[in-house]
Each structure stands twice: as C-alpha cells, then as structure tokens.
Amino acid sequence: xxxxxxxxxxxxxxxxxxxxIVSFLFIRLLPGDPILLMAGERGMTDARYxxxxxxxxxxxxxxxxxxxxxxxxxxxxxGTSFKTKRPVWDEFFALFPATLELxxxxxxxxxxxxxxxxxxxxxxxxxxxxxxxxxxALVGYSMPIFWWALLLIILFSGMLGWTPVSGRISLMxxxxxxxxxxxxxxxxxxxxxxxxxxxQHLILPTIVLGTIPLAVIARxxxxxxxxxxxxxxxxxxxxxxxGSMRVNGLHALRNALIPVITVIGLSVGTLxxxxxxxxxxxxxxxxxxxxxxxxxxxxxxxxxxxxxxxxVIVMVVNLVVDILYGxxxxxxxx
Amino acid sequence: MPLLDVxxxxxxxxxxxxxxxxxxxxxxxxxxxxxxxIVGESGSGKSVSMLALMGLLPWTATITxxxxxxxxVDLSTASDRKRRSIIGKDVAxxxxxxxxxxxxxxxxxxxxxEALKAHLPLSRRERQKRAIELLEQVGLPEPERRLxxxxxxxxxxxxxxxxxxxxxACKPKLLIADEPTTALDVTIQAQILxxxxxxxxxxxxxxxxxxxxxxxxxxxxxxVSVQYAGQKVEEQGVRDLFASPHHPxxxxxxxxxxxxxTTKHLPSIPGVVPGQFDRPAGCLFSPRCQYADxxxxxxxxxxxxxxxxxxxxxxxxxxxxxxREAS
Numbered sequence: 001x002x003x004x005x006x007x008x009x010x011x012x013x014x015x016x017x018x019x020x021i022v023s024f025l026f027i028r029l030l031p032g033d034p035i036l037l038m039a040g041e042r043g044m045t046d047a048r049y050x051x052x053x054x055x056x057x058x059x060x061x062x063x064x065x066x067x068x069x070x071x072x073x074x075x076x077x078x079g080t081s082f083k084t085k086r087p088v089w090d091e092f093f094a095l096f097p098a099t100l101e102l103x104x105x106x107x108x109x110x111x112x113x114x115x116x117x118x119x120x121x122x123x124x125x126x127x128x129x130x131x132x133x134x135x136x137a138l139v140g141y142s143m144p145i146f147w148w149a150l151l152l153i154i155l156f157s158g159m160l161g162w163t164p165v166s167g168r169i170s171l172m173x174x175x176x177x178x179x180x181x182x183x184x185x186x187x188x189x190x191x192x193x194x195x196x197x198x199x200q201h202l203i204l205p206t207i208v209l210g211t212i213p214l215a216v217i218a219r220x221x222x223x224x225x226x227x228x229x230x231x232x233x234x235x236x237x238x239x240x241x242x243g244s245m246r247v248n249g250l251h252a253l254r255n256a257l258i259p260v261i262t263v264i265g266l267s268v269g270t271l272x273x274x275x276x277x278x279x280x281x282x283x284x285x286x287x288x289x290x291x292x293x294x295x296x297x298x299x300x301x302x303x304x305x306x307x308x309x310x311x312v313i314v315m316v317v318n319l320v321v322d323i324l325y326g327x328x329x330x331x332x333x334x
Numbered sequence: 335m336p337l338l339d340v341x342x343x344x345x346x347x348x349x350x351x352x353x354x355x356x357x358x359x360x361x362x363x364x365x366x367x368x369x370x371x372i373v374g375e376s377g378s379g380k381s382v383s384m385l386a387l388m389g390l391l392p393w394t395a396t397i398t399x400x401x402x403x404x405x406x407v408d409l410s411t412a413s414d415r416k417r418r419s420i421i422g423k424d425v426a427x428x429x430x431x432x433x434x435x436x437x438x439x440x441x442x443x444x445x446x447x448e449a450l451k452a453h454l455p456l457s458r459r460e461r462q463k464r465a466i467e468l469l470e471q472v473g474l475p476e477p478e479r480r481l482x483x484x485x486x487x488x489x490x491x492x493x494x495x496x497x498x499x500x501x502x503a504c505k506p507k508l509l510i511a512d513e514p515t516t517a518l519d520v521t522i523q524a525q526i527l528x529x530x531x532x533x534x535x536x537x538x539x540x541x542x543x544x545x546x547x548x549x550x551x552x553x554x555x556x557x558v559s560v561q562y563a564g565q566k567v568e569e570q571g572v573r574d575l576f577a578s579p580h581h582p583x584x585x586x587x588x589x590x591x592x593x594x595x596t597t598k599h600l601p602s603i604p605g606v607v608p609g610q611f612d613r614p615a616g617c618l619f620s621p622r623c624q625y626a627d628x629x630x631x632x633x634x635x636x637x638x639x640x641x642x643x644x645x646x647x648x649x650x651x652x653x654x655x656x657x658r659e660a661s
C-alpha cells in the first residue's frame with residue numbers, strides 16, 4: 001500500500017510542473033496590461049511605466065519570469081498580489097476555508113442524496129421510481145447554475161422568506177473566525193442563534209453547488225449498480241438467502257462504488273469551477289469570488305497562484321480517490 | 335413424498351421482440367438422497383428451471399408453476415421471507431463460473447461466515463471454527479490462510495471448492511450444481527465431481543446435477559432427466575437410459591458419445607435448438623429427428639408412459655425402433 005502511494009506521489013512532479021506552466025501562461029495570454037489597469041484612468045508617464053515594468057519583472061523574457069515564479073513556488077512563496085500587496089499565500093488561505101466549507105457541504109449533499117437515488121433507480125429499473133429519479137437527475141444536470149440559483153433565491157428568500165439571500169452569517173453576530181469555517185466558529189462563539197444563522201446561509205449555496213454533482217452521482221451510481229447487479233457474485237449472495245438490503249447495499253454497492261468514487265473525485269474539480277459562479281451569486285467570500293476579481297484586475301500573481309493551489313487540491317483529492325480504490329477493491333491494492 | 339416436487343414449471347423472458355419461453359411445462363421430482371442429472375444442449379432451459387426454483391432469475395423473467403413443493407413448502411406461493419429462510423439453508427446452489435461467483439471485494443472467510451450467519455444461531459467464534467471445518471471438508475489445505483484470502487488469489491478449482499463449502503455450510507437437504515465443472519481444467523473436473531459425490535454420500539443430501547456431459551451423467555447420477563428446447567423429453571434411471579433410450583433426442587445424444595462411436599466420424603445431431611422465431615408447430619425436435627414424419631411436424635406430442643421414460647414423442651423408441659403403431 002505504501003509503495004502504491006509513493007508511486008502515485010511520483011506522478012505528482014510532472015503534473016505539478018505542467019500545471020504551473022499552464023497557470024503561468026493562462027493569465028498572461030489574456031489581453032490587458034496589469035500596470036495600465038493599476039494606473040487607472042489618470043494614466044502614467046512612459047518613464048513611470050517602464051519603471052514599474054522593471055519592478056514587477058515584466059521586462060524580462062517569459063522564460064526567466066517563469067523560472068523566478070518556479071523558484072518562488074519551491075520555497076513556498078507564491079508572490080505578492082499586485083492589487084492588495086499582500087502575499088498570495090495568505091490571501092488564498094484566508095478565503096479558502098469558506099470555499100472548502102461550501103464545497104464539502106455540497107459534496108455531502110450530493111453523495112447523501114445521489115447514492116440512494118442511484119441505488120433505488122437501479123433496483124427498481126424500468127419502473128416509475130427509476131423514471132422519476134432519472135428524469136429529475138437529467139433536469140438537475142442540465143440546469144444552468146446561475147439560473148437555478150436565481151430561481152431558488154426568488155422562491156425561498158423572496159417569496160417564502162425562509163433563507164437569507166447572501167453572505168455567510170447574519171450581520172447581528174460578530175465573533176473571531178479562528179478556523180475560517182463558519183459552522184465551527186459560530187458554534188465555538190457560543191452566541192445564541194449564530195450556528196442556526198450560519199446553517200441558514202449555507203443551505204441555498206449548498207443546493208446550488210451540489211445539484212450537478214448530485215445528478216452525476218445518481219446517474220453514475222445507477223449505471224454502475226445495473227452492471228454489478230447482473231454479476232454472478234450478486235446471484236451467489238442472493239442464493240445464500242440474504243435480504244435485499246444486504247445484497248444490494250453491501251455485495252453490489254461495494255463493487256459499484258469504484259466508478260462512483262471516480263466521479264465524486266472528478267466532481268471536486270467541477271465544484272471548484274462551480275464555486276466561482278455560486279460564490280459570486282451569493283456573495284460568498286471564498287476563492288471563487290477572489291479569483292474572478294483577480295482576473296478582472298489582471299492580478300497575475302493572485303490568479304496564477306490561485307490556479308496552482310486549486311490544481312494541487314484537485315490532485316490531492318485524486319490521490320485520495322486512488323487510495324480509496326485500493327481499500328475498496330483488493331485487486332488494485334498490489 | 336418427494337423432497338422436491340415441481341409441477342408444470344414455465345419461465346418466460348421479456349425480450350425486445352416479445353415473450354420468449356425458456357422453460358415449457360417442466361416437472362421435476364427429487365427424492366431424499368437422490369442424485370438427479372438434468373442434461374441437454376445449451377439453451378435447453380436446464381439452468382433456468384433451477385434458477386427459477388431458487389428465485390434467482392433476473393427481473394425480465396416470469397415464472398408460472400402449478401406447484402413448487404420443497405419439503406412441504408410451496409416455493410411458488412411462499413412469502414419472500416419464508417423463501418429466503420429456505421434458500422441457502424435447505425436448498426443451496428453452486429454455479430458454472432466459480433471465479434466470478436465469489437465477490438471480489440470480500441475475503442473468502444467473510445463470504446463463508448456470512449452464509450452461516452444468515453441461517454444459523456452461531457457465535458462469531460463458532461462461525462470461524464465451522465468455516466475452517468468446511469474448508470477442510472472440501473479439501474482445501476491451510477484453511478485458516480485461505481479464509482483470509484481474496485477470491486482473485488485462488489485458482490478456479492479452489493474457488494469452486496469454496497463455493498461448495500458455502501453451499502453445504504448449513505447442511506442443505508438439496509444441492510443444485512449448475513454445470514459445476516464446465517469452467518475448470520479436465521483434471522480438476524474429476525476432483526470436483528468426486529468431491530460432490532463424496533459429500534452427497536456422507537451427508538445424504540439430494541443432488542441435482544445440471545450438465546451437458548453424458549460422461550459425467552454416467553458416472554454420477556441415479557436418475558437422468560433430458561431436456562430439449564425448454565421441455566423435459568425423457569426421464570429414466572441412469573442404467574435404463576443408457577441401455578434403452580426412448581426419445582430419439584436421447585438416443586442421438588448417446589450416439590454422439592465418442593466412447594460409442596463405431597464409425598470414423600463422430601455422429602452429431604444436425605441443426606440447432608430452435609430459438610424464439612423458429613419454433614416448430616408440432617414436436618420441437620422434429621426438424622432434427624431422423625424418424626420424424628408429417629404427423630410429428632404438425633401435432634405436439636404428449637408424454638408416454640413411465641415404462642417408456644415419459645418420452646415426449648409420438649413414436650417412442652424401444653431398442654432403437656420407433657413404435658409407430660403404438661400411437
């Protein structure tokens with residue numbers, strides 16, 4: 001097992017270098033000059049412009065700029081944001097817990113509803129529960145996130161008034177945010193109603209962000225279960241006289257989980273992308289919103305640093321998925 | 335009263351092109367301690383009829399039967415719970431593909447102990463002890479180590495031994511073996527058959543052996559039921575059947591045995607088992623039967639008397655001669 005993990009870690013290095021190149025080039029390929037944007041409408045003299053170019057190192061060839069960037073990364077330095085003049089690393093990790101909290105809630109929402117939905121649809125294949133669940137999943141999958149978010153806001157916040165429209169917690173509460181996770185911090189604050197308010201603020205963004213992964217997980221679970229249910233070992237399990245819960249929920253599901261876990265792992269990438277829209281709509285102060293602002297102001301260091309960090313997170317999640325494979329299917333372990 | 339008494343069992347499958355009848359009015363009787371072989375070509379409905387009895391057919395199948403009595407319980411009308419308390423305990427089944435019949439995600443020990451846990455009130459320690467005994471009983475060396483192994487770490491023959499151990503875990507009254515040796519090497523085949531027969535003798539359980547190998551039948555069975563295109567065409571004691579088959583299909587099957595061949599070329603039965611769209615109007619075997627006449631092609635035959643092996647034939651054979659005047 002250790003060997004397996006080490007080998008997987010070995011593949012990290014080339015992937016990491018590739019990602020660093022892509023994230024470095026991506027923002028530089030966008031039209032727009034960060035220094036001119038910084039200067040704003042007043043503009044600046046040519047001499048000042050040249051001075052700033054040298055200061056940020058933009059007068060160097062791309063290759064040497066990349067080399068400096070890479071050297072920084074290896075020392076744990078992602079550079080300083082052009083806009084805020086604060087280290088990108090600090091900015092990222094100040095905002096990341098908000099995104100992580102939202103993404104975790106969304107993925108839990110998607111798995112908790114998607115797995116059972118897929119299992120029920122597979123076991124009742126062709127009958128009405130299957131058709132109802134799968135057409136709902138198709139609708140969920142096809143729903144544009146921003147539109148879905150607006151519909152939910154109109155219904156639950158506007159018409160019913162059940163949930164707040166935006167933010168992470170009501171303005172009434174103020175307490176130190178040590179962990180950055182609002183659910184934990186609000187509990188630790190001990191203030192009445194703070195936790196409930198944090199939960200209320202989480203509900204709509206969680207549903208919006210979790211909808212597409214939910215649909216994908218439900219459909220993937222169904223097809224994986226259908227495949228597994230016709231396997232000989234499922235027949236053996238039934239021949240033992242085991243109940244359908246044990247046959248479907250243990251013997252079949254354990255085998256069907258492998259493709260489902262792949263999809264859950266891949267959804268993490270989708271979640272990060274979806275978080276950008278969701279965070280913007282719900283004014284959720286996470287890295288999605290931060291990245292959008294960074295791109296708008298051509299904040300090269302912030303965007304390339306943020307992209308790199310997100311890529312590393314996705315890579316780590318995929319490593320975890322690979323390790324889970326081994327735990328679920330003993331054949332892969334060696 | 336026979337241990338197993340199935341009357342007029344039919345199984346239909348829903349297909350894209352309508353219903354397909356895989357088993358057509360089959361009767362099966364098995365007495366306590368009996369060894370019954372069910373033989374027939376691929377597609378003759380041998381496995382399907384036994385899977386129907388176990389309730390293991392996929393959802394596309396519709397099962398109808400006048401009765402499926404097992405040990406005093408009618409399985410065709412029993413509740414799901416009642417049926418599950420019998421399946422795996424009093425009736426057990428082993429399958430064709432031992433490698434794929436074991437769940438790759440769980441250890442052999444887990445799957446074996448699970449069979450015990452489902453039906454017997456044993457403690458954890460007792461189950462482990464019984465699992466070791468069972469593996470010894472089916473001739474697996476180092477049982478404690480095998481219990482910790484995953485199925486992919488065992489060979490096909492070992493997997494089939496594990497399957498047999500699982501099947502006999504709760505001391506069943508009836509064991510159904512669905513072509514248990516087809517997927518195995520020839521040398522292993524003989525060992526597995528011998529093991530099954532030894533277990534049958536030791537425990538006194540009844541054994542239903544589904545096979546298409548007449549050689550296996552001759553070595554193992556007491557009685558033989560021959561199926562063709564979903565119907566039972568003949569049933570006799572094994573000696574009588576080999577000495578004097580009454581149905582032309584049985585006779586043709588026996589002629590195709592290499593041991594019995596008298597000519598240089600092995601005789602074979604021309605054609606194939608009829609499928610969904612080419613079912614003959616009369617006798618299902620008539621297109622391939624060397625004795626068939628127009629009557630056979632147009633009128634479905636009934637079953638002959640017990641002395642004639644219940645042969646489903648207009649002109650049952652006696653000593654290889656069709657009895658045309660009899661009907």
